[in-house]
Amino acid sequence: VSCVAALCGGVGGAKLALGLSRALQPEELTLIVNTGDDFEHLGLSISPDIDTVLYTLSGLADRERGWGRDDETWNFMTALGALGGETWFQLGDRDLATHVERSRRLAAGETLSSVTALLAARLGIGARIAPMSDDRVRTIVHTPDGPLSFQHYFVRERCAPRAVSISFDGADTARMSAAFAETLERRDLAAVIICPSNPYLSIDPILAVPGVRAALARIRAPRIAVSPIIGGEAVKGPTAKLMRELGVAVTSASIAAHYRGLIDVLVIEDTDASDAATVTRQGVACATAPTLMRTDEDKLALARTLLDLARTFRRDAA
Ligand code: GDP
Numbered sequence: 001v002s003c004v005a006a007l008c009g010g011v012g013g014a015k016l017a018l019g020l021s022r023a024l025q026p027e028e029l030t031l032i033v034n035t036g037d038d039f040e041h042l043g044l045s046i047s048p049d050i051d052t053v054l055y056t057l058s059g060l061a062d063r064e065r066g067w068g069r070d071d072e073t074w075n076f077m078t079a080l081g082a083l084g085g086e087t088w089f090q091l092g093d094r095d096l097a098t099h100v101e102r103s104r105r106l107a108a109g110e111t112l113s114s115v116t117a118l119l120a121a122r123l124g125i126g127a128r129i130a131p132m133s134d135d136r137v138r139t140i141v142h143t144p145d146g147p148l149s150f151q152h153y154f155v156r157e158r159c160a161p162r163a164v165s166i167s168f169d170g171a172d173t174a175r176m177s178a179a180f181a182e183t184l185e186r187r188d189l190a191a192v193i194i195c196p197s198n199p200y201l202s203i204d205p206i207l208a209v210p211g212v213r214a215a216l217a218r219i220r221a222p223r224i225a226v227s228p229i230i231g232g233e234a235v236k237g238p239t240a241k242l243m244r245e246l247g248v249a250v251t252s253a254s255i256a257a258h259y260r261g262l263i264d265v266l267v268i269e270d271t272d273a274s275d276a277a278t279v280t281r282q283g284v285a286c287a288t289a290p291t292l293m294r295t296d297e298d299k300l301a302l303a304r305t306l307l308d309l310a311r312t313f314r315r316d317a318a
Contacts, residue, residue: 002028002190004307007132009034009202010049011066012228012235013195014056016306017127018130019299020193021057021063023307026126030183034197035112035131036139036168036205039151041089044099045106048151049202050075050116050131051098058123066236069094075135077240088156104227113177117238130179132206139205150201159238163245164199171208176215184215191310194225196291198239199258200246216262221265222313224306226291227252230269253278260284264315267306268289285313 004024006019009029012120017031030128031053038047046068046153055061055069062070072092091099098119105115111134120129141153143161147212176184183189197203218221229252234240240250248254252268256279259266265285269292279286289305290298 002188003030003169003183003186004191004193005030005189006055006193006195006208006311007197007203008049009197010037010052011196011200012237013049013261014053015293015299016140016193016195016226017053018056018296018301019129019293019301019303020298020306021125022154022296024127025318029127030179031127031129032132032177032180032206033129034202034205035200036137036171036208037150037154038136039248040136041151042086042091043103045103045246046089046099047112047131048114049217050112050129051095052124052134053129053217054098054119054125055128056118057125057127058118060123065169065282068191077213089151102272111177113179128179128183130183132180133209135174136170136251137174137205137209137309139201140167142167151219154201154238156290157243163242165246166204167279168205168208170206170254172210174209175209175259176209180209181215182209182226184212184219188218189219189221191221191307192219192223194223194259194263196235197228198228198242199236199255200242202238204311213262222265222310222315224265224267224309224313225259225263226253226302226306227255227266227268227272229255229272230292231272244276251275251278253282256282256284256286263310265313267309 031276112131139150141148142165207243243250267287270288273288276286293299
């Protein structure tokens with residue numbers, strides 16, 4: 001057995017995470033998940049990206065909505081609204097159990113890493129799922145009207161405010177989770193994969209944890225990212241809007257430039273093959289593949305393509 005580490009955020013990342021979990025043996029995969037989106041709400045500790053990965057890998061995710069659990073009911077939300085409580089962040093009844101149990105364990109002194117491992121095991125997931133850090137990191141989106149905490153920006157304001165910059169509160173003193181640090185040091189590490197998550201909101205918080213960039217720069221195994229940009233647009237979510245607001249061209253070349261020094265190869269969509277030259281000009285090798293993941297077969301196929309690429313990639317030849 002060898003080991004593959006994948007860095008991911010929520011929905012876009014979880015799609016590839018599912019493919020990787022089907023292409024590899026459980027003990028071969030470690031998923032490192034963004035916790036910059038985590039927040040405390042209604043007295044609960046909520047980790048949206050970890051939950052998206054947990055629900056996706058356990059087959060419990062709602063496919064239409066794109067977040068939360070399938071077969072959900074909303075009695076709690078309705079009752080809370082009737083009492084005049086805060087309802088801008090939707091919490092389904094089944095989902096609520098995850099937050100209650102996580103909050104209870106964290107309050108009792110367990111780490112987010114151990115709570116996440118326990119939830120994964122309970123949900124029947126074999127792959128290792130670890131938060132990027134057990135320390136508190138909070139993504140802040142700075143707008144012309146002042147700073148917004150991530151969920152206020154993302155959910156309450158539906159990403160409408162213009163982003164001027166993004167910062168990661170607490171990142172400078174956060175430590176990599178033990179699973180993260182240990183995985184990056186493994187001698188049998190066969191690949192590091194950066195999922196097609198939002199680079200600014202989902203991957204940058206992971207890269208902001210001290211030591212992560214240096215560890216990635218040192219790694220000899222192939223480091224492969226999948227571009228979240230297809231045909232000059234994001235598949236979903238605010239990635240393209242953010243890039244425009246931050247003054248970055250909405251292209252895979254920009255993604256390559258963003259990850260320069262941290263990745264060896266950027267995989268872009270087949271139909272964007274004409275962008276390959278602009279990617280390699282950033283000092284990053286480029287591969288093309290079908291990267292739009294609609295079905296579970298698409299996710300598995302992309303995962304297999306990436307693992308093949310990792311097996312055959314020679315850095316000096318790039
Ligand atoms: P969030 O935390 O829920 O916003 O999810 P992520 O940050 O993990 O993913 C959002 C990004 O995933 C967006 O930039 C999308 O363009 C990208 N994305 C979503 N689905 C796909 C897909 O099927 N293929 C590719 N290449 N990118 C995707």
